[in-house]
Amino acid sequence: MYRVIFFDLDDTLFDRTAALRGWVTSQLGSLDAATLAWVIELDDRGRRPRLHFAAGVIERFGMHRTVCELASAFPSELAHHVEPEAGVRETVERLARDRRVAIVTNGGAAQRDKLQRAGLADVVEQVFVSGELGIAKPESGIFECALAWSEAAPGECLFVGDDPINDIAPAAALGMATAWLPRGPWVGSQPPGLTIHSITELARYA
Ligand SMILES: [Mg+2]
Known part of the structure; x- marks a missing residue:
């Protein structure tokens, strides 16, 4: 786990x-x-x-x-047009019961609105927004901020994202496990640790 x-x-x-x-x-x-x-x-x-x-x-x-x-x-x-996806809130909420769950996202203040609209603002413990930190994915600094907050070793962390370049490659480079949710073709050099087709699948892996 x-x-x-x-x-x-x-x-x-x-x-x-x-x-x-x-x-x-x-x-x-x-x-x-x-x-x-x-x-x-x-x-x-x-x-x-x-x-x-x-x-x-x-x-x-x-x-x-x-x-x-x-x-x-x-x-x-x-x-304003972000809508919750079926099963996502339930899965994240379940995962957050016995582990730390956080968001690492590129963008500005609107990212917090999106999180609210997606029905997730109250189920994640921490949110790292590139515009607030002054450093964006795929730079390692934003991942290092998240790791420092977590007080966990990289190998104890799973990074879940859709972007091979901005999410999966830099998280893997720091030693985190990775789960890729495809919204397009895989373009990274090394394959992701896991490939999932819905967030609800994570309940099995985590
Ligand atoms: Mg993305």
């Missing part, structure tokens, strides 16, 4: 693409499938720099906002 479980947030504990679809509908109305796919591709699961995303959206759809306005408002607007 792992003494500590760290979770990524976007696309690990909720479906970011579903939230993005909700945002698109609220801002741009109902789009055809190809145009919606274009927006999803532009966002690149949150990896696209926010200003580039905003510039692309405004160039294509001509919203009545400046690029900077959209770029700064987008994270909290997106957070």
Whole structure:
């Protein structure tokens, strides 16, 4: 049993693409499938720099906002469309009964809104947000902050995430066990320790 479980947030504990679809509908109305796919591709699961995303959206759809306005408002607007995924809260709550559970996430203040909307804010013990710490995944510093908080050895920790580069590789490099939740193809050099297809599977492994 792992003494500590760290979770990524976007696309690990909720479906970011579903939230993005909700945002698109609220801002741009109902789009055809190809145009919606274009927006999803532009966002690149949150990896696209926010200003580039905003510039692309405004160039294509001509919203009545400046690029900077959209770029700064987008994270909290997106957070409003986050919905809990079936079974996730129950699983995390169960895991948190006899071990430490924390979030390690890239982003700013909106990450805490997302956690709230996903129904998880009261079941995790600690949240490490890159924008608050000034260091982002995949840099080791944010993982080291989390490890120091946990007071556990890396081998006693499981890191769960969807991103091979930002989550799995750096956690494994520090000696943590890893569980990958695929939302796209595997692109890392070394395979993840575990591959899971739903957070609920973790109840078996942890
Ligand atoms: Mg993620």
